[in-house]
Amino acid sequence: MELIVIGLNHKTAPIEIRERLAFQESEIGTVLSEAKSLASVKEGMILSTCNRVEIFAAAREAEKAVQDLKGFLARHRGLSLMEFEKNLYLLMGEEAVRHVFRVASSLDSMVVGEPQILGQIKSAYNMSVESKASGLILHKLLHQAFHVAKRVRTETKIGNNAVSVSFVAVELAKKIFENLSRKIVLLIGAGEMCELAARHLVSAGVEKVLVTNRTYDRAAALAQEFKGEPIPFEEMNQGLMRADIVMSSTGSPEYLLRHDQIARVMKDRKQKPIFFIDIAVPRDIEPTVNDIENVYLYDLDDLQEVVNANIQDREKEARKADALVQDEVVKFVNWYKTLDVTPTIVALRKRFEEIRRKELEKTLSLHPTLSVKERQSMEALTSAIVNKILHGPLTFLKRTNGDMTTDLFLDALQTLFGLEAVEFEEEKDFQKPPLSSEGED
Amino acid sequence: MNIHFFQFASLFYLLGTLASLVYIISLKETFSKLAAVVISTGFASHTLALLMRYVEAGHTPVTNLYESLSFFAWMIIGVLLIVNLKYRVKVLSSFITPIALIMMIFALALPKEILPLAPVLKSFWHPFHIIFAFLGNAIFTLAFCCGVMYLIQEHQLKSKKMGAIAKRLPPLKVLDDLNYQSLTFGFPLLTLGIITGAIWAEYAWGRYWSWDPKETWSLITWFFYAAMLHQRLTLGWRGRKAATMAIIGFLAVLFTFLGVNLLLPGLHSYANW
Numbered sequence: 001m002e003l004i005v006i007g008l009n010h011k012t013a014p015i016e017i018r019e020r021l022a023f024q025e026s027e028i029g030t031v032l033s034e035a036k037s038l039a040s041v042k043e044g045m046i047l048s049t050c051n052r053v054e055i056f057a058a059a060r061e062a063e064k065a066v067q068d069l070k071g072f073l074a075r076h077r078g079l080s081l082m083e084f085e086k087n088l089y090l091l092m093g094e095e096a097v098r099h100v101f102r103v104a105s106s107l108d109s110m111v112v113g114e115p116q117i118l119g120q121i122k123s124a125y126n127m128s129v130e131s132k133a134s135g136l137i138l139h140k141l142l143h144q145a146f147h148v149a150k151r152v153r154t155e156t157k158i159g160n161n162a163v164s165v166s167f168v169a170v171e172l173a174k175k176i177f178e179n180l181s182r183k184i185v186l187l188i189g190a191g192e193m194c195e196l197a198a199r200h201l202v203s204a205g206v207e208k209v210l211v212t213n214r215t216y217d218r219a220a221a222l223a224q225e226f227k228g229e230p231i232p233f234e235e236m237n238q239g240l241m242r243a244d245i246v247m248s249s250t251g252s253p254e255y256l257l258r259h260d261q262i263a264r265v266m267k268d269r270k271q272k273p274i275f276f277i278d279i280a281v282p283r284d285i286e287p288t289v290n291d292i293e294n295v296y297l298y299d300l301d302d303l304q305e306v307v308n309a310n311i312q313d314r315e316k317e318a319r320k321a322d323a324l325v326q327d328e329v330v331k332f333v334n335w336y337k338t339l340d341v342t343p344t345i346v347a348l349r350k351r352f353e354e355i356r357r358k359e360l361e362k363t364l365s366l367h368p369t370l371s372v373k374e375r376q377s378m379e380a381l382t383s384a385i386v387n388k389i390l391h392g393p394l395t396f397l398k399r400t401n402g403d404m405t406t407d408l409f410l411d412a413l414q415t416l417f418g419l420e421a422v423e424f425e426e427e428k429d430f431q432k433p434p435l436s437s438e439g440e441d
Numbered sequence: 442m443n444i445h446f447f448q449f450a451s452l453f454y455l456l457g458t459l460a461s462l463v464y465i466i467s468l469k470e471t472f473s474k475l476a477a478v479v480i481s482t483g484f485a486s487h488t489l490a491l492l493m494r495y496v497e498a499g500h501t502p503v504t505n506l507y508e509s510l511s512f513f514a515w516m517i518i519g520v521l522l523i524v525n526l527k528y529r530v531k532v533l534s535s536f537i538t539p540i541a542l543i544m545m546i547f548a549l550a551l552p553k554e555i556l557p558l559a560p561v562l563k564s565f566w567h568p569f570h571i572i573f574a575f576l577g578n579a580i581f582t583l584a585f586c587c588g589v590m591y592l593i594q595e596h597q598l599k600s601k602k603m604g605a606i607a608k609r610l611p612p613l614k615v616l617d618d619l620n621y622q623s624l625t626f627g628f629p630l631l632t633l634g635i636i637t638g639a640i641w642a643e644y645a646w647g648r649y650w651s652w653d654p655k656e657t658w659s660l661i662t663w664f665f666y667a668a669m670l671h672q673r674l675t676l677g678w679r680g681r682k683a684a685t686m687a688i689i690g691f692l693a694v695l696f697t698f699l700g701v702n703l704l705l706p707g708l709h710s711y712a713n714w
Contacts, residue, residue: 175598178612270677273613294680296598306603 001042001137002062003336005096006069006088007054010110013087015301019282021077021084023048024251028124032131035072040065043135045128045142047103049120050193050281050300051110056100058137062092097141097332101325104145105152110304111168112314113158116196118149140335148328155324158317168303169197169277170204173245176275176296179205186210186243188236188257189250190218193279195225197247202226210239214250240265240274247277248284256284263292277303341397344410347419352390356382443497444553446490447511451545453483454518458542461535465609473531480538484518491515498555501568503575505556506702510548512571513698514541516579524583528619530611536586566641574634574659577627578694581666584623585691591616591684613680620683621673628666635659654705658697665690 008017023031028046035044035055043058055073059065070088074081091099102108106117125142128134134142152158173180185206187194190213198209209228212235213219219230231239240246240262250256257276266274276297278285283299290297298306360382364375397409413419457480464472491512494502503512521537524530590610597607610616638659639649650656669686672678678686 172598172603174612175594175603175607176613178614271679272677273680290599293682298601302601305601 001058001060002065002092003096003137003141004057004059004062004065004069005054005091005099006057006066006073007047007052008084008087008089009052009054009108010301010304012089013084015281015283015299017084017087018051018053020079021053021073022050022281023053025123025127028127029131031076032128032133034076035069036131036133038065038068038072040068043138044069044133045124045138047121047124049117050279052103054103056096056138056141058135066090094329094333097336098325098329100141100145101148101328101332102322104142104149105321105325106149106158107152107318107321107325110300111307112318115153116193118146121145137336141332144328144332148325151324151328152321156317156321158314158321167200168306169245169247169298170200172277172296172298172306173201173204173275176273177244180207180245181205182207183244184208184210184242186212186231186239186246187222188212188246188248188284189280190215190222191249191251193249194247195222197249197277197279198222198226201245201247206245210243212236212239237261237265241269243274244272245275245277247279249279250284252280252284253282255286257289258286259288259292262289262295266292266295279303341410344413344419345394345397348394348413348417349390351417351419352386356386443490443493446486446493447545447553448549450483450487450490451542451549453479453486454514454538454542454545457483457534458538461532461538465532465535468609476534476538477525480518480534481522484515484522487511487515487518494555498558500558500563501571502555503571504558504562505552507548507551507553509575509698510544510551512575513578514544514548516575517541517544517582520576520579520583524619528615530615530619532590532609532611533583533586536590537583540582540586561645564641564644566637566644570634570637570641573630573637577630577634578698580623580627580630581687581691581694584620584627584687587616587619587623588684588687588691591620592681592688595681595684617679617683620687621679623687624666624670624673624683628670631659631663631666635663654701655697658693658701662690662693662697665693 008021010018013021023046025048028048032044032046035041035046040061041057041059045056047054047056053073055069057065057069070081070085074084099108104118104121106113106115109117121142125134125138128138170180173183177183180201183206185198185201185208187198187209190211194211202209209223209226210231211219211223211226211228212231212233213222214233216230216232219233222228223230240257248256271294273294273296276285276289276295278297278299281300285297285299287297287299289295360378364370364378370378393413400409457476460472460476460479463469464476491502494508498504502508517537518541521534521541524533591613594607594610594613594616597603597610598613638656642651643649665686669678669683669690672686673683
């Protein structure tokens with residue numbers, strides 16, 4: 001089995017590509033079920049956030065699986081592979097493991113150390129479990145990833161700066177408005193992202209929070225949390241008139257706020273400056289809005305650039321975290337490699353046990369007068385012999401596991417003892433989630 | 442003697458400029474404080490030079506270009522020190538002090554002897570006219586610097602380059618507020634300068650207004666700032682537009698102050714060198 005990560009993120013793909021490839025949360029279940037029908041892919045999960053679209057998969061024939069998955073992505077998003085293939089990265093084996101761990105630990109995030117990604121991975125994993133798309137490898141991989149993320153968070157200072165999209169937004173707002181004490185925020189969309197960002201702005205001293213949402217009830221509920229004020233979606237302009245900071249994060253497939261509308265609003269506001277933060281993918285606000293005087297528009301990619309400027313402080317902590325991730329990668333890879341040896345060992349034991357049982361039965365049938373005690377002795381004797389014989393080779397196999405020569409020995413054993421078919425028989429066992437390893441998180 | 446204090450002030454403005462430039466590059470607090478101390482010392486020395494000259498001459502020592510430049514620079518530094526008390530925009534001195542320094546250097550190259558004041562100019566109104574006009578000009582210089590900083594900072598924000606420059610410049614709100622404040626102080630002062638000038642002219646020449654180039658250009662400048670104030674109050678012209686206007690307005694001020702003297706002969710040209 002080979003572990004594969006294929007995908008793109010904010011570093012390799014512009015927002016225009018990401019927004020077209022992103023999966024809605026509601027469709028991931030169905031998509032996963034379809035992905036399971038790809039014969040080359042044994043296990044899979046889809047991580048789709050604002051900044052990345054990635055498939056984690058385990059496959060027997062890696063190359064075929066990669067082709068299948070690429071084709072699958074293209075087909076599903078109605079794009080030709082040509083359009084986004086150059087933005088894709090493909091990682092396998094150890095590299096893939098490291099990548100997953102780094103993503104979960106928020107080392108690969110746009111804002112390094114931001115905590116949201118872990119929750120996003122957890123829910124992506126849960127969806128995969130629910131669609132029965134994940135098996136032994138992904139179970140183990142993800143649980144260890146959660147464990148790594150926890151270690152990184154507690155053992156380094158990476159999360160101490162409370163960096164996130166919202167943090168950057170506050171910094172920018174201060175460069176425009178100096179301080180936020182008398183400022184009014186308008187949230188468009190009542191989703192989790194908005195809520196989080198709003199919390200940050202409120203703690204930075206914002207005076208009032210207005211919330212508007214297509215579903216008025218959700219706007220009202222979120223507004224209540226901030227002792228704010230809900231605004232009916234149709235009356236959004238009223239909110240735009242009053243707000244100093246507008247944060248938009250709706251699931252709207254097209255622009256919600258357009259250049260002309262904002263230009264009119266600015267006239268009515270007597271040019272009072274306004275700061276738009278568009279954290280939606282696909283974007284909610286037409287990019288040319290930024291050209292209007294006294295309007296400042298930042299989308300996720302723009303925030304990224306700001307983040308890059310601040311990133312140096314966190315680099316030291318990230319290096320520490322990377323060393324820690326490396327430890328865990330080694331652990332995982334060692335386990336992962338036993339996957340190749342384990343079925344061989346199991347098959348070898350089974351083969352010896354078969355021989356022992358056959359010969360024992362033959363002998364016992366020649367001596368029907370033996371007492372129960374004598375029969376038990378013979379049973380114990382033969383078992384002991386088999387175990388003694390196997391002990392050396394098996395210890396050797398486990399010890400040298402991962403060496404260059406392992407494959408050679410495995411191959412030899414399988415040929416000498418005629419073990420070829422066993423691997424497939426054992427597969428059933430491996431598809432059961434190993435409950436024992438789930439306690440790690 | 443007053444010349445020595447003037448040279449001393451120039452030297453300190455030079456050191457102050459250097460310290461504030463080092464501050465804006467290194468962002469080390471020490472240099473900001475050092476600059477403040479050095480510039481204040483220079484200002485004290487400069488004040489002393491002006492007082493001594495006043496006593497020596499027996500009239501407000503703003504009668505030729507050397508004295509005008511010196512007085513202008515003194516006002517600019519004074520405005521900087523007052524603004525710094527209230528706003529603490531530390532990088533402001535990195536922009537304003539060099540302007541004062543250039544004026545000082547320019548003045549250093551000019552003849553400095555005290556000339557007797559022409560009898561027509563001896564008037565109760567003379568110092569008022571001078572103080573209002575130059576204080577107004579100094580405040581417009583402040584607005585000019587804020588305008589320049591605003592345009593740079595706005596460009597950083599719009600083009601999403603939140604790097605070293607953006608980090609060093611004040612928030613847009615602060616710059617725009619300062620610009621507006623400058624206008625609300627500078628415009629009345631300019632108005633008073635023109636009115637006292639007219640009254641003085643009535644005493645000196647028997648006419649309130651002679652349409653000499655200085656007067657004409659003052660009026661043009663006045664109309665420009667009046668328009669700027671009007672647009673701001675009625676149409677909300679702030680931010681980039683206000684910043685740009687502050688810059689253009691300052692160019693008009695400079696021309697009225699220097700260009701007219703150097704290029705267009707007229708009644709005010711006795712204030713040449």
